[in-house]
Amino acid sequence: MNQAVLQLPRTVFGEGALAVLRKELRLLGLARPLVVTDRGIVAAGLLERLAAALDGVDHAIFDGVTENNVFGDVDAGAVAYQASACDCVLGFGGGSVLDTAKCIAVVVATGENIASFALHPEREIGCAVPIIAIPTTAGTGSDADIYAGIHPDSKSAGVGIASYQVMPKLTVLAPELTSTLPPRITAATGIDALSHCVEGFLSKDDVPFAKLIALDGLRRGVSALRTVMKDPGDLVARSEMLLASYAGGIAMSMGTGPAHALALTCSDQGFPHGILSGIGVVVTVDQVLEKRRGDKCLLCAAFGINPDDSLGDAFAGLMKEVGLPISLAALGYRSEDVPGLASAAHAHFLNGFAHYPPSRDDYERMLYSSLALVD
Structure with a gap:
């Protein structure tokens, strides 16, 4: 080891x-x-x-x-x-x-x-x-x-x-x-924290302490984000979100992956990073997990869903619940943008942290699927 x-x-x-x-x-x-x-x-x-x-x-x-x-x-x-x-x-x-x-x-x-x-x-x-x-x-x-x-x-x-x-x-x-943050910023930054926990956990760079912390951050954050969106002044839930964010930072020390490769590819349009990284998870995570069954079981348990459920769908559901868009179409991207986005995302160095980096064709397929999602 x-x-x-x-x-x-x-x-x-x-x-x-x-x-x-x-x-x-x-x-x-x-x-x-x-x-x-x-x-x-x-x-x-x-x-x-x-x-x-x-x-x-x-x-x-x-x-x-x-x-x-x-x-x-x-x-x-x-x-x-x-x-x-x-x-x-x-x-x-x-x-x-x-x-x-x-x-x-x-x-x-x-x-x-x-x-x-x-x-x-x-x-x-x-x-x-x-x-x-x-x-x-x-x-x-x-x-x-x-x-x-x-x-x-x-x-x-x-x-x-x-x-x-x-x-x-x-x-x-x-x-x-953090208690007076506008709801949309609370939502976008919270989703960003969860995306860091997910992608850091899936990195091929194995730091056991960080993987444990990533799962704990995901578990805390999924619950706390729902709470602070309903009760912004709940300092217990705000504390949990800070812990989830901190856990996400630790998880990122192992590297992120395809979701963030896509998010950074789209980062020239001024959209909040948390929305982009969340959409990146929705677009890419199910393919990433196809060959990581053990990881999928652990992530689904931390998210609070069954191991056979789609983590991408669950992530999209949470984003909808907190009022965020879940598709690139909602940000103004169209089918003619897909080839260029796929090439840029595939070339991004963050793919090097993935166990099974998506091919350019994989990215293109996932991007077309994102455009078809209904917000």
Whole structure:
């Protein structure tokens, strides 16, 4: 058996967890963070909670992260970091914010631009300044993983970086920060978390601890997502969603696969990533499971369905239940788009994590099936 390694951030979890932030920064020897966030967080008043937790800690703020983060966000954030003589980066927001914070940490440490890594994933990242992750959504998993996604510009498909250098030194999970999310964001980020648990579990890279955590995250998330959609203020369910998201981040450390290859292929149109990754699971997972009967039984049990049921159909049913589209047709794609999408998805490097990567013809068949689904 090959050796398996599981590396995690120092993690503080629970209602009121922000209160420990100053103490945790002292333990890490950090004195002046650059707070990376977006204007939506500012408008929602959440930054005031962070400021209270940082009372007495000198810090600077960069709130210029865009919804689908781009290289330019990283450049501007790096300028803010250097101008304020910071010693760490604190991401406070959703996935785009946390990923941008990671990219800024790499740029200011290496002195290179983010394109030199994100467009050349074979390059090793040698260093990054310390990263603190405080998510305000439950879905990305960036608070527990080694990845950061980014777009060259607003019209380009997503690319990214992968390195243990961008694993956060500290993650703070406070469920109350997610309780005022709009329903559609709660739904999309929640589905994203579940897609990470499913695809990470199915990766050919076998990290036993991570596989156990992925199944637990899926089980928690399926139940909790239904609860928070009905009762947004339920902090127990919000806590469960944060755990599911964190589990998804750990699962992603094993790699994702065809569902995310398809999601990233479609990521140049500005759609929320969680919707794309969810549709990716609906489109691809049943074929992936055809030769993984044991895995199917475990995933179906975690999802709460019978082992002979279709996991793709169950995933689609949950997406419908929380008000999300389940087909590429609902996003405006047509049959004439299928050949190009199939070629791009088949060529994506994420297929390398699959036990049985779909062929180009498989992708084409699955995509045509997606167009026929009724939302």
